Amino acid sequence: MSVPVSRRAGVPARHAEPAAPGDISDAVRMRAFRQAINEALHEAMARDDRTFIMGEGVDDPKLIFGSTAGLKERFGPERVFDIPLSENGMTGVIIGAALAGMRPIMTHQRIDFTLYAMDQIANHAAKRCYASGGRQSVPITIRALVGCGWGQGPQHSQSLQSVFAHIPGLKVVMPSSAYDAKGLLISSIEDNNPVIFIEHRRLYEIEDDVPDGHYKVPLGRGVVKCEGKDVTVVAVSLMVFESIRARQALAEAGIDAEIVDPRTIKPLDVNLILESVRKTGRLVIVDTAWKTCGFSAEIAALAAEECFGALKAPIRRVTLPDVPTPTTSALEKIYYPGALDIARAACDVMGLGGKVPPAVEASIAGMTTPTAPQFFGPF
Amino acid sequence: MDAVDAVTPDLKKNLYRTMLRIRRIEEKIAVLYPEQEMRCPTHLYIGQEAVAAGVCANLSKGDSVFGTYRAHGLYLSLGGDLNAMMAELYGKRTGCTRGKGGSMQLIAPDEGLLCTSALVGGTIPMAAGAGLAERLRRSDRVAVAVFGDGGTEEGVFHESLNFASLKKLPVVFVCENNFYAVYTHFSQRQCADNIYERAHAYAMPGVRVDGNDALEVYRAMREAVMRARRGAGPSLIECRTYRWLEHVGASSDVTRDPEELDEWIARCPVRTLQHRLVEEGLLSEEDIHRMKAEVDAEIVAAVRFAKESPFPAPEELEAGVYAP
Ligand SMILES: Cc1ncc(C[n+]2csc(CCOP(=O)(O)OP(=O)(O)O)c2C)c(N)n1
Ligand SMILES: [Mg+2]
Numbered sequence: 063m064s065v066p067v068s069r070r071a072g073v074p075a076r077h078a079e080p081a082a083p084g085d086i087s088d089a090v091r092m093r094a095f096r097q098a099i100n101e102a103l104h105e106a107m108a109r110d111d112r113t114f115i116m117g118e119g120v121d122d123p124k125l126i127f128g129s130t131a132g133l134k135e136r137f138g139p140e141r142v143f144d145i146p147l148s149e150n151g152m153t154g155v156i157i158g159a160a161l162a163g164m165r166p167i168m169t170h171q172r173i174d175f176t177l178y179a180m181d182q183i184a185n186h187a188a189k190r191c192y193a194s195g196g197r198q199s200v201p202i203t204i205r206a207l208v209g210c211g212w213g214q215g216p217q218h219s220q221s222l223q224s225v226f227a228h229i230p231g232l233k234v235v236m237p238s239s240a241y242d243a244k245g246l247l248i249s250s251i252e253d254n255n256p257v258i259f260i261e262h263r264r265l266y267e268i269e270d271d272v273p274d275g276h277y278k279v280p281l282g283r284g285v286v287k288c289e290g291k292d293v294t295v296v297a298v299s300l301m302v303f304e305s306i307r308a309r310q311a312l313a314e315a316g317i318d319a320e321i322v323d324p325r326t327i328k329p330l331d332v333n334l335i336l337e338s339v340r341k342t343g344r345l346v347i348v349d350t351a352w353k354t355c356g357f358s359a360e361i362a363a364l365a366a367e368e369c370f371g372a373l374k375a376p377i378r379r380v381t382l383p384d385v386p387t388p389t390t391s392a393l394e395k396i397y398y399p400g401a402l403d404i405a406r407a408a409c410d411v412m413g414l415g416g417k418v419p420p421a422v423e424a425s426i427a428g429m430t431t432p433t434a435p436q437f438f439g440p441f
Numbered sequence: 442m443d444a445v446d447a448v449t450p451d452l453k454k455n456l457y458r459t460m461l462r463i464r465r466i467e468e469k470i471a472v473l474y475p476e477q478e479m480r481c482p483t484h485l486y487i488g489q490e491a492v493a494a495g496v497c498a499n500l501s502k503g504d505s506v507f508g509t510y511r512a513h514g515l516y517l518s519l520g521g522d523l524n525a526m527m528a529e530l531y532g533k534r535t536g537c538t539r540g541k542g543g544s545m546q547l548i549a550p551d552e553g554l555l556c557t558s559a560l561v562g563g564t565i566p567m568a569a570g571a572g573l574a575e576r577l578r579r580s581d582r583v584a585v586a587v588f589g590d591g592g593t594e595e596g597v598f599h600e601s602l603n604f605a606s607l608k609k610l611p612v613v614f615v616c617e618n619n620f621y622a623v624y625t626h627f628s629q630r631q632c633a634d635n636i637y638e639r640a641h642a643y644a645m646p647g648v649r650v651d652g653n654d655a656l657e658v659y660r661a662m663r664e665a666v667m668r669a670r671r672g673a674g675p676s677l678i679e680c681r682t683y684r685w686l687e688h689v690g691a692s693s694d695v696t697r698d699p700e701e702l703d704e705w706i707a708r709c710p711v712r713t714l715q716h717r718l719v720e721e722g723l724l725s726e727e728d729i730h731r732m733k734a735e736v737d738a739e740i741v742a743a744v745r746f747a748k749e750s751p752f753p754a755p756e757e758l759e760a761g762v763y764a765p
Binding site: 118119122123124144145146147148149150151174175178212213214215216217218383384385386388389390391392393396397 | 595752
């Protein structure tokens with residue numbers, strides 16, 4: 063199985079906004095998610111000298127898993143620098159710099175560390191625009207990685223999109239492909255608001271066709287990754303990858319799933335989701351996070367409020383159980399849902415009583431390409 | 442009894458045994474880690490043994506300790522069960538957190554290790570809290586926070602020092618300054634090399650010791666613990682030391698200056714104490730061999746125990762999110 067590519071030609075015009083026609087050539091240009099992030103940082107920083115990037119390890123030998131490569135050499139140590147282990151204070155620093163006219167980018171090797179900075183993010187960054195009567199803005203981008211696998215455990219693998227998305231004033235972005243990662247990160251940096259940009263570590267080595275140069279994927283626009291007529295699967299981040307695997311297997315049972323990737327959690331492309339649900343009449347939501355009060359609950363509520371009459375079956379959600387991540391591999395492997403769980407939910411809404419036809423199960427079991435590579439460190 | 446008198450021959454030998462044991466256990470983990478059966482991030486303590494040994498030798502039952510993810514040394518110095526530690530690294534049900542927390546969240550509550558954490562600095566205020574509990578109970582127990590140089594950059598370090606000093610809590614703050622946070626040198630993160638002096642701003646004693654000298658650590662800790670027990674309040678001890686391996690995992694850290702590493706290896710805490718004890722006639726070659734053989738046998742048994750232990754059953758995934 064090959065990883066789906068959002069070819070430029072395949073991306074509907076309203077989903078991508080090339081900066082200039084000349085930036086885009088027809089040759090396929092495969093780049094890993096990690097490289098796409100890196101290219102976005104290079105593009106955004108080259109365009110605007112008000113940008114700078116700081117974070118623990120941004121210029122260390124591991125370069126945030128390769129994503130900050132070449133930045134210090136190109137933009138110098140004043141615009142690319144390591145920081146003390148002071149997440150909350152440092153977030154206040156970028157807010158202050160933003161209020162004083164800069165466009166800072168901050169990086170966290172784990173999203174769990176952003177919780178230290180929740181005061182500055184939630185109480186200050188998110189409020190400044192509104193509380194200033196719209197006279198001020200805080201154009202900051204906070205990159206945060208979700209760890210997964212190799213015993214990352216309770217404190218190094220949380221998926222906190224819903225926590226941030228709950229707070230008015232923040233934007234929350236969660237790309238699933240390298241193409242989107244680049245275009246969305248550029249949009250985030252150029253946006254005038256605080257953006258929490260969530261990168262799933264297990265997507266980092268997955269390649270996609272990534273155009274050279276500057277292009278934007280707008281915030282608030284989702285994408286139909288694969289069209290289908292029977293069931294809508296709304297999935298985010300790594301779960302888009304798993305959903306596409308499930309879709310291929312479901313085809314063995316004649317089930318045609320449509321995969322919708324919102325790409326930004328907030329603002330949300332409500333219409334894209336509702337359009338799809340109205341078409342298929344069935345909805346499965348797949349999140350990388352917990353169930354209770356999560357993104358999946360939000361989408362379910364949206365469908366129930368806005369297109370209840372179109373639903374032919376109860377909505378199903380595929381999420382983490384409401385449990386902290388266990389460290390031991392024995393429990394880690396049953397903690398994370400995958401393609402089979404998504405297929406099961408889809409079969410359920412198709413009226414198969416939650417039973418996965420053997421052909422579907424066999425197809426998933428036989429998929430030769432492993433899921434996104436397992437994560438081995440550095441911590 | 443002053444601190445010097447307290448350093449008895451038995452104490453020295455015990456310190457040596459503790460450090461030797463930590464060293465050999467960590468070395469064994471480093472050898473086994475590449476087998477990829479210990480499937481969790483593991484931060485080894487080789488090079489820093491004198492700190493945990495010297496600190497914990499001053500503690501007794503009822504005292505509490507709060508550490509970091511680099512806690513194998515603390516756990517073992519406090520008398521945590523080796524089998525349960527190894528099983529934890531292997532993700533087994535017999536581990537000290539039943540496989541839930543892994544190497545980064547070891548605990549040994551019965552021996553006083555109440556919390557370690559994968560998040561930098563988070564456990565520092567907890568020690569102040571445990572000190573508060575002892576104060577409220579009017580006990581003579583102490584609480585200890587052990588954290589890295591990086592931990593002192595978190596706001597909670599300062600907040601905890603202030604509060605502990607304000608309330609004169611029985612707390613000892615122990616900083617293991619190994620000069621690095623992952624790959625980043627201290628000098629790129631802090632404006633001055635003066636961690637111990639920050640104690641003075643919070644009106645408490647602050648001392649700097651050679652963290653590779655177990656006796657020096659022991660003496661400083663002894664004074665701080667006595668002060669805490671008699672109700673005179675907290676202290677801060679900065680122990681200067683060095684980790685020999687990479688930040689996490691079992692490889693060597695090729696990014697650091699090899700000469701710097703060599704200098705610290707030349708000042709190996711285990712060998713330093715060994716020389717001293719041999720010179721003082723407290724330890725013979727034979728004793729050393731015997732101790733090594735004992736520890737090695739214990740390690741072999743612990744690894745076997747860990748490997749043969751069962752993994753947690755699937756039902757255990759959802760168990761224990763809330764206390765009953
Ligand atoms: C709040 C938080 N920020 C960042 C990290 C990532 N991190 C893990 S260990 C570490 C270095 C800590 O260095 P130090 O406190 O000196 O302890 P050492 O590892 O040297 O023992 C960092 C930055 C983390 N785990 N938690
Ligand atoms: Mg350190």
